Amino acid sequence: MTMCITSHLDKGVIVAEYLLGKSTYRQLGLKYDVDFRIIHSWVMKFQGKEKPKKKSANDTPQKAVVNLDEALVVLTEALHKEKLRNELLNTMIDIAEKDLQISIRKKFGTNQ
Known part of the structure; x- marks a missing residue:
């Protein structure tokens, strides 16, 4: 010592x-x-495993609003992309059903 x-x-x-x-x-x-x-x-x-520092009382509300705004933008973009992807997949199924003349979509309520 x-x-x-x-x-x-x-x-x-x-x-x-x-x-x-x-x-x-x-x-x-x-x-x-x-x-x-x-x-x-x-x-x-x-080792890169450092604990995140505690937030001070002054930083929390302002940073939380910024983080929520950023998260909202990211989630809105992701939702838009998924809607486009869903529309694309539905269009592909419609075209395949029309060209192949077979039913691809599952019909709900029918016995298998």
């Missing part, structure tokens, strides 16, 4: 030591005089 970790290199050494399986978070915390939870956060950040 004599060392204070401040440099990026020291963090990298601790993360590497953990990832090599040589020590646990708690062992490294005692060895380098760092809270084991901080070491855990360094490892998670290195």
